[in-house]
Amino acid sequence: xxxxxQTELAYYxxxxxGEGSIIIxxxxxxxxxKTPMHVGILQVxxxxxxxxxxxxxxxxxxxxxxxxxxxxxxxxYRWACTGRNITTRALLxxxxxxxxxxxxxxxxxxxxxxxxxxxxRDCGVSPVELQRREALYREVRQxxxxxxxxxxxxxxxxxxxxxx
Numbered sequence: 001x002x003x004x005x006q007t008e009l010a011y012y013x014x015x016x017x018g019e020g021s022i023i024i025x026x027x028x029x030x031x032x033x034k035t036p037m038h039v040g041i042l043q044v045x046x047x048x049x050x051x052x053x054x055x056x057x058x059x060x061x062x063x064x065x066x067x068x069x070x071x072x073x074x075x076x077y078r079w080a081c082t083g084r085n086i087t088t089r090a091l092l093x094x095x096x097x098x099x100x101x102x103x104x105x106x107x108x109x110x111x112x113x114x115x116x117x118x119x120x121r122d123c124g125v126s127p128v129e130l131q132r133r134e135a136l137y138r139e140v141r142q143x144x145x146x147x148x149x150x151x152x153x154x155x156x157x158x159x160x161x162x163x164x
Contacts, residue, residue: 006097012058013097015051020044022091022104023144024111024137035124038133040108042081042090052079059090088112104143107136 016022020043027037042061044052052063061081068075081090091105091112098105116129124130 008058009093010097012051012055013094013099015044015046015055016042016094017098017100019046020101021144022101022108022140024108024133024140026137033124035118035130036133038111038137039082040084040087040091040111042087042108043078045076045078047074047076049077052077055079055081059093060086061090084112084115104140107140107143111136 021041023041023043025039025041027039042059044055045066046052049063049065055061056063056079059081061079063077063079066076066078081087087108091109095102095105095109111133114132116125118125118129125133
């Protein structure tokens with residue numbers, strides 16, 4: 001891989017680490033499916049569209065725009081990449097450069113690369129496969145737990161006091 005390609009992949013991995021998310025979604029209700037469907041998803045949301053168009057060009061997926069909720073606000077653009085083949089291809093390229101979301105990426109890759117297809121779709125997956133997918137789903141949810149919001153307010157510094 002040449003330096004320009006590595007730099008590009010590192011940039012987009014950083015974008016996903018900072019502005020994106022790597023999740024496993026679970027669809028539980030479907031008329032022809034007996035067991036839930038688990039799907040890996042990569043997504044990034046930003047007010048600048050160009051990097052998301054580049055992600056779409058590089059990896060596929062789609063870019064959509066959210067409705068602007070109030071006058072004066074900029075629209076939010078979202079790139080999303082779903083499907084086993086497309087997320088696997090994207091994550092295998094981005095994985096060496098990810099830092100923050102590397103554990104989530106590993107779980108989605110594990111889901112996708114060890115996928116067992118049911119013999120018949122209307123029967124669902126085996127209990128063992130369902131348990132494996134559920135465990136990965138729970139692990140990614142736990143890794144993505146947000147917790148207490150960050151603050152920019154300093155602790156234990158009084159107003160008009162200099163820090164030396």
